[in-house]
Amino acid sequence: MALNRPSHGWRTVVQRHRRTFLNYLDTERARLSSLEVLARDLTAFLQNLIRTGDDAIAFWEAVPRVISDCDNQETYELPLAPAAYSWLYLLDRYARTWYALEHLFNTACFPLARYGVNVLDIGTGPGPSVLAIGEFYKHLSAFGTVMQESAFEQPCRLTEVELSWLNNSFRGHFREFARRSFEGLTLISDLNSIDPREERRRLRERLLDEEVWGANEEAQLIHRYRFVVISNFITNPEKLELFEVSLRRILSDLQPGSVVLLIGGSGGHYPKLQEAFDRLVFESGLRLRVAGTKVRSRVADTEVILTAARTIADHVVRLHPMPRDVSISVQPALDGREPWGGRSSIRAYRRNARRDTGARNAAHLRARERKAEIQVPNEETGVEFNNVPKSTDE
Ligand SMILES: C[S@@+](CC[C@H](N)C(=O)[O-])C[C@H]1O[C@@H](n2cnc3c(N)ncnc32)[C@H](O)[C@@H]1O
Numbered sequence: 001m002a003l004n005r006p007s008h009g010w011r012t013v014v015q016r017h018r019r020t021f022l023n024y025l026d027t028e029r030a031r032l033s034s035l036e037v038l039a040r041d042l043t044a045f046l047q048n049l050i051r052t053g054d055d056a057i058a059f060w061e062a063v064p065r066v067i068s069d070c071d072n073q074e075t076y077e078l079p080l081a082p083a084a085y086s087w088l089y090l091l092d093r094y095a096r097t098w099y100a101l102e103h104l105f106n107t108a109c110f111p112l113a114r115y116g117v118n119v120l121d122i123g124t125g126p127g128p129s130v131l132a133i134g135e136f137y138k139h140l141s142a143f144g145t146v147m148q149e150s151a152f153e154q155p156c157r158l159t160e161v162e163l164s165w166l167n168n169s170f171r172g173h174f175r176e177f178a179r180r181s182f183e184g185l186t187l188i189s190d191l192n193s194i195d196p197r198e199e200r201r202r203l204r205e206r207l208l209d210e211e212v213w214g215a216n217e218e219a220q221l222i223h224r225y226r227f228v229v230i231s232n233f234i235t236n237p238e239k240l241e242l243f244e245v246s247l248r249r250i251l252s253d254l255q256p257g258s259v260v261l262l263i264g265g266s267g268g269h270y271p272k273l274q275e276a277f278d279r280l281v282f283e284s285g286l287r288l289r290v291a292g293t294k295v296r297s298r299v300a301d302t303e304v305i306l307t308a309a310r311t312i313a314d315h316v317v318r319l320h321p322m323p324r325d326v327s328i329s330v331q332p333a334l335d336g337r338e339p340w341g342g343r344s345s346i347r348a349y350r351r352n353a354r355r356d357t358g359a360r361n362a363a364h365l366r367a368r369e370r371k372a373e374i375q376v377p378n379e380e381t382g383v384e385f386n387n388v389p390k391s392t393d394e
Contacts, residue, residue, distance in 0.1 A: 010111075010151070010257060013149070013152075014110055014112065015108045017143075017147065017152070021143050021152075022102060022105065022106060024139075024143050032301065035091065035094060035095060035098075035301055035304050036304050038094060038131065039091055039305065039307070039308035041174075041178035041180075042086060042178075042312075043312055044177075045174050046083055046086070046315070047312070047315050049083055050319065053319050053320045055319065056317075056319035059080045059083055059084055059087075059316055060316070060323050060326050061080075062075075062078045062079075062080045062083070062084035062085075063087075063329075063330065064325050064326060065078060065084075066081055067088065070085075070235075073164070076164035076166060077166065081164075081166060082164075082166050083170070085125060085126050086170070086174075087309060087313075088309075088330075089128065090131075091305040092128075092340070093232070093344075094129075094131055094132045095297040095298075096263065096296060096342075097132035097133065097229075097231065098132045098136060099295040099296070099297075100263060100293075100295050100346045101133065103290065103293055104261065107289060107348075109259060109289040109350055110259070111226045111227040112152070113154070113226045116155035117137065117157070117227050118157050118225045118226050118227070119133055119156055119157065119158045119159065119225070119227045119229065120161065120227070120228045120229070121133070121158065121161065122228065123161065123191070123230065123231070123233030124160040125164075125167055126170055126171055126174070127171045127174075129231045130158050130160060130182070131180065134156060134158060140152050140154055141153050141154055155183070157183070158182050158185050158186070159186040159187075159225070160186070160188070161189075161190075161191050163189055163190055165189075168189070191243055191247075192243065192245075192246045194250060195249050196222070196223035199222060200219045200220060200222055201219075203218070203219040203222060204219035204220075207219060223250075223253065224255070226258050226259070227259050228250065228258070228260045228261070230260070230261070231263040231264075232344075233264075234277060235273075237269070237276065240276055247280060248280065251280070251284035255351060256352060257350075258286075259289075259350050260350075261347075261348050262348070262349075263346050264344060264345060265342075265345065266292070266343065266345035274345070287349060287350055287352055288347065288348075289348045289349060290347055290348035292346070292347060293345070293346050294345055295344050296341065296342065296343040301341075305341060306336070309334060309340065313334055
């Protein structure tokens with residue numbers, strides 16, 4: 001691959017082109033066209049997957065569990081939980097991730113790298129974020145070709161971290177069906193198994209034992225992430241505690257220019273949870289760049305999302321009627337009387353060349369807030385509209 005390095009640093013190149021790129025995405029209808037295709041594919045895939053009365057019963061059984069019990073790992077063991085989750089959330093969260101990426105670009109906090117970006121998506125589920133990220137980088141590379149700006153030619157390599165094998169198998173089958181393959185895709189099942197420094201050390205020793213030429217260089221290549229995405233995964237204080245050690249191992253290993261994107265809810269216990277997450281990230285030496293910007297699907301997105309949701313629901317109802325408990329929670333949103341889709345709060349952190357201490361981070365954040373350079377809470381991308389009954393991870 002050609003050497004891909006801007007002469008004035010990655011942030012400068014993003015700053016210089018951000019408006020043109022965001023206009024380019026609009027002109028190309030990039031988000032909307034890819035959402036339309038994804039909606040069409042998801043509809044056909046679920047229609048194909050749910051074929052009998054028994055499938056329909058299993059689907060309807062999974063819906064309330066996915067809505068109200070998604071912090072419970074047993075939910076993801078229900079046979080049609082990934083299908084129910086995708087029906088409720090995949091398209092809307094795809095759009096929200098897309099807006100989060102646009103926001104990162106607009107605030108020049110979008111990760112780029114010399115040979116393309118290694119992305120680590122923690123708690124991938126059926127994969128709304130990875131689908132959006134893969135597509136977004138494809139558009140960026142196409143833009144780079146149009147603009148003859150090689151710094152934007154950014155192949156992205158995805159590493160998905162997902163514990164539920166039903167989710168993993170669902171993603172694999174769906175992407176095969178929708179012909180959305182990702183080159184160099186890696187799957188890790190348990191977040192708690194990731195220990196970048198230790199794994200590099202072990203690999204190096206093994207390769208040295210085997211007298212492999214270039215053992216050091218080869219070992220250095222593993223777990224080198226430029227972009228870590230954590231979407232609807234840290235949903236309560238217990239989860240943060242459970243994953244704290246692994247998150248510290250991963251975050252403290254990130255190199256300058258790396259970005260962490262946290263997507264989650266905004267109300268209830270979330271502000272406190274985000275504060276605790278901030279502390280953990282600061283202690284790992286990263287700096288807060290986006291603090292609580294809200295993203296949600298726009299009206300045009302909702303039309304596409306809702307049409308798909310209704311078509312899928314009609315199909316399943318033909319096989320087995322919608323039970324009353326499901327109808328109570330989703331019918332108002334399906335009818336357009338209540339919102340479908342939710343709102344996410346996003347936070348982004350960047351590793352600077354100089355490692356940041358917690359104190360320096362806090363001082364920096366206050367200074368930036370004073371200058372109103374960063375997005376303050378309650379600012380939104382997109383306009384108000386519909387909402388599927390909120391899941392417990394929001
Ligand atoms: C609420 S879902 C979020 C899915 C997706 N990121 C989104 O934004 O919609 C959380 C996911 O984390 C997965 N998960 C839970 N514990 C995990 C672990 N230790 N390692 C990897 N994935 C895990 C669950 O199986 C579930 O699919």
